[in-house]
Amino acid sequence: MKSGAKILIEGLQREGVETIFGYPGGVVLPIYDELYNAPIRHILVRHEQAAAHAADGFARASGRVGVCLATSGPGACNLVTGIATAYMDSVPIVALTGQVPTNLLGNDAFQEADISGITLPITKHSYLVKDTRDLSRVIREAFFVARTGRPGPVLIDLPKDISTNQVEDVPLKDPVFLRGYQPTLKGHTRQIEKALSLLATAERPVIYAGGGIIASNASGELVELAERFMIPVTTTLMGIGCIPCDHPLNLGMLGMHGTEYANFAITECDLLLAIGVRFDDRVTGKVSTFAPHAKIIHIDVDPAEIGKNKPIDVPIVGDARAVLQAMLQKIEKGGGRENWLEKIRMWKKKHPLKYEEDGKLRPQFIIQELSNLLKGEGIIVSEVGQNQMWTAQYYCFRRPRSWLTSGGLGTMGYGFPASMGAHFARPDEVVFDIAGDGSFQMNIQELGTVSHYKIPVKVAILNNMFLGMVRQWQELFYDRRYSFTELPPVDFVKIAAAYGVDGMRVDSPDGVREALKTAIETEGPFVLDFRIEREENVFPMVPAGAAINEMIGGHPR
Amino acid sequence: MKPHTLSVLVENRPGVLSRVSGLFTRRGFNIESLAVGTCEEPDMSRMTIVVVGDDAQVEQVIKQLNKLIDVVKVSDITEMETVDRELALIKVSAEAGSTRAEVMQVADIFRAQIVDVGAKTVVLEVTGGSTKIDALEGLLRQYGIKELVRTGKISVLRGSKTVKSSK
Numbered sequence: 001m002k003s004g005a006k007i008l009i010e011g012l013q014r015e016g017v018e019t020i021f022g023y024p025g026g027v028v029l030p031i032y033d034e035l036y037n038a039p040i041r042h043i044l045v046r047h048e049q050a051a052a053h054a055a056d057g058f059a060r061a062s063g064r065v066g067v068c069l070a071t072s073g074p075g076a077c078n079l080v081t082g083i084a085t086a087y088m089d090s091v092p093i094v095a096l097t098g099q100v101p102t103n104l105l106g107n108d109a110f111q112e113a114d115i116s117g118i119t120l121p122i123t124k125h126s127y128l129v130k131d132t133r134d135l136s137r138v139i140r141e142a143f144f145v146a147r148t149g150r151p152g153p154v155l156i157d158l159p160k161d162i163s164t165n166q167v168e169d170v171p172l173k174d175p176v177f178l179r180g181y182q183p184t185l186k187g188h189t190r191q192i193e194k195a196l197s198l199l200a201t202a203e204r205p206v207i208y209a210g211g212g213i214i215a216s217n218a219s220g221e222l223v224e225l226a227e228r229f230m231i232p233v234t235t236t237l238m239g240i241g242c243i244p245c246d247h248p249l250n251l252g253m254l255g256m257h258g259t260e261y262a263n264f265a266i267t268e269c270d271l272l273l274a275i276g277v278r279f280d281d282r283v284t285g286k287v288s289t290f291a292p293h294a295k296i297i298h299i300d301v302d303p304a305e306i307g308k309n310k311p312i313d314v315p316i317v318g319d320a321r322a323v324l325q326a327m328l329q330k331i332e333k334g335g336g337r338e339n340w341l342e343k344i345r346m347w348k349k350k351h352p353l354k355y356e357e358d359g360k361l362r363p364q365f366i367i368q369e370l371s372n373l374l375k376g377e378g379i380i381v382s383e384v385g386q387n388q389m390w391t392a393q394y395y396c397f398r399r400p401r402s403w404l405t406s407g408g409l410g411t412m413g414y415g416f417p418a419s420m421g422a423h424f425a426r427p428d429e430v431v432f433d434i435a436g437d438g439s440f441q442m443n444i445q446e447l448g449t450v451s452h453y454k455i456p457v458k459v460a461i462l463n464n465m466f467l468g469m470v471r472q473w474q475e476l477f478y479d480r481r482y483s484f485t486e487l488p489p490v491d492f493v494k495i496a497a498a499y500g501v502d503g504m505r506v507d508s509p510d511g512v513r514e515a516l517k518t519a520i521e522t523e524g525p526f527v528l529d530f531r532i533e534r535e536e537n538v539f540p541m542v543p544a545g546a547a548i549n550e551m552i553g554g555h556p557r
Numbered sequence: 558m559k560p561h562t563l564s565v566l567v568e569n570r571p572g573v574l575s576r577v578s579g580l581f582t583r584r585g586f587n588i589e590s591l592a593v594g595t596c597e598e599p600d601m602s603r604m605t606i607v608v609v610g611d612d613a614q615v616e617q618v619i620k621q622l623n624k625l626i627d628v629v630k631v632s633d634i635t636e637m638e639t640v641d642r643e644l645a646l647i648k649v650s651a652e653a654g655s656t657r658a659e660v661m662q663v664a665d666i667f668r669a670q671i672v673d674v675g676a677k678t679v680v681l682e683v684t685g686g687s688t689k690i691d692a693l694e695g696l697l698r699q700y701g702i703k704e705l706v707r708t709g710k711i712s713v714l715r716g717s718k719t720v721k722s723s724k
């Protein structure tokens with residue numbers, strides 16, 4: 001006979017879980033008691049939201065399933081933003097929540113919240129366990145569902161008596177079989193052939209690559225395909241890292257704050273090969289003018305994404321990697337589009353990203369310096385807002401899973417806890433959270449966690465004393481009426497010190513390199529407070545609802 | 558925009574109905590009717606859902622339904638040969654006397670059964686296609702409909718074809 005709590009821990013171990021992020025409370029006491037001596041490392045965060053983001057950061061950095069644990073009611077509710085963040089970016093996490101005992105379910109018992117109901121629209125699947133004998137199976141299924149197909153968060157709600165009940169554990173039949181869940185991984189052969197024949201004849205092809213490439217570990221195949229056919233590649237915010245930033249075929253990011261040349265290339269291409277993307281409005285701008293001259297091939301593991309926002313000429317349902325491998329097997333070489341490549345080289349030369357270099361402390365410079373220092377390596381996590389866009393634009397990413405950011409939900413406060421998760425996934429890497437002063441204050445309590453466990457995460461606050469991205473919109477579209485976007489100065493170095501974390505404030509460009517070096521060389525966590533030019537903007541920019549080639553703040557055409 | 562009829566096989570698990578109906582709310586799809594009950598497979602239920610939308614919207618509905626782990630099979634049977642039925646119970650004001658006789662006559666024409674007779678009301682049970690029930694409802698309105706319950710449409714394919722889990 002075994003308790004449910006014991007079965008849970010054994011189930012997690014079977015799934016290869018080494019680290020979980022959590023916060024205790026009444027109904028999870030039996031689980032915490034089991035964790036006390038378990039060979040699983042538990043990291044006590046300071047807010048459950050951080051547990052969910054840390055699990056997410058762990059998953060994105062490692063490609064494995066991240067796990068978080070919270071008590072019922074308020075604890076579970078605090079996970080919600082983190083679960084939604086993972087859902088929007090298709091990140092595999094398993095969220096474990098305590099629940100009131102089964103005999104009290106539905107009674108408005110103390111700390112009861114219907115968390116499986118609350119998270120129904122933001123989970124890939126969820127379980128409310130009502131019999132301890134189901135637990136082993138549920139754990140195995142949850143991990144399977146989270147990591148396969150289009151990955152996503154799965155929630156397991158565990159009433160207290162489920163953890164305390166003693167049962168004969170039911171041996172598991174392998175493998176997992178769910179008759180309602182059979183993701184298509186292999187692309188349809190005829191569709192693949194159609195795609196290849198379009199690729200062979202296209203004169204101005206572009207690859208539009210997204211987070212699906214990273215999720216399916218298809219970066220190698222992607223670059224191979226691009227090189228064989230000599231096709232330029234633009235990536236979404238989520239796809240950054242799937243092709244090295246300085247690869248001659250890389251066009252950088254497209255969309256609202258994309259490069260001018262990526263957006264021009266999309267607008268003029270005659271064939272768009274979209275892989276692991278979802279034609280999000282931040283990418284397409286006005287959707288009717290997105291790739292207006294192109295035939296579109298769309299490869300995605302989620303059939304519901306194909307044709308959702310834009311009609312598709314050649315849909316291919318399948319895992320990006322499997323489909324790309326199939327394509328590579330069928331074709332040796334293509335290319336011979338010198339005119340198109342030449343045009344793109346010219347755009348790149350005439351329309352580079354730019355910012356003013358006038359001796360003031362500009363955020364773009366800080367990112368470039370960090371990129372130079374780390375040689376584009378390390379794991380870079382961002383918060384949300386201008387800090388996120390500057391990092392996406394100016395950091396020279398060279399590897400997949402080295403850029404973690406909340407793309408779909410745009411969750412301020414994601415970065416700091418996600419960096420903690422990234423550290424546990426890849427402890428040998430330098431991990432930086434590029435933050436805004438607004439976002440950092442959304443999960444600033446995690447200074448307690450990094451201090452407690454000496455997690456060597458470096459925070460670089462691009463401190464403009466504004467909710468910068470919102471202020472930028474107010475400047476451009478609301479007549480500079482800065483309604484509730486100014487933040488009074490905060491002494492972040494002192495706050496860090498109070499938690500026992502080292503820090504440094506930087507006011508001029510001269511100090512940037514030294515400061516970054518100090519942060520990197522310091523053994524534990526470190527907080528850098530960069531007092532940047534307050535009203536710096538992110539450019540170029542596609543105004544809401546405009547076509548993506550109608551950018552402001554770029555070069556004259 | 559036209560009604561589409563979907564026949565959906567789902568795992569018979571707690572929460573499956575809220576998963577399905579929640580999906581419709583969240584994605585802004587309009588359900589005209591939804592009927593659900595156990596079926597020939599022991600652990601499954603069959604839903605008949607009538608959804609209104611253009612072809613692209615309905616395609617999204619089907620794809621999104623298919624993504625639910627507890628949904629085993631979705632078929633759009635709108636264009637197929639089907640038998641469609643709906644059942645309604647209608648409580649009509651009908652004092653004993655001439656109105657009651659009229660109501661019973663109307664019921665007769667529609668092959669509706671009188672299943673309850675009270676001092677001031679009768680209850681009619683009628684089965685058929687949705688248009689037939691609409692028509693009956695229209696005719697009875699003049700007498701005063703006190704209460705009306707409809708099950709929503711249920712459908713099966715004609716002949717030996719079936720909507721079954723292929724998996």
Ligand SMILES: Cc1ncc(C[n+]2csc(CCOP(=O)(O)OP(=O)(O)O)c2C)c(N)n1
Pocket residue numbers: 383384385386387388410411412413435436437438439440462464466467468469470
């Ligand atoms: C949780 C949350 N609340 C509100 C927003 C809306 N929002 C987007 S960017 C932004 C400003 C971010 O300010 P800051 O973190 O200081 O970064 P900056 O833009 O200045 O780099 C806000 C409020 C959000 N994305 N997330």
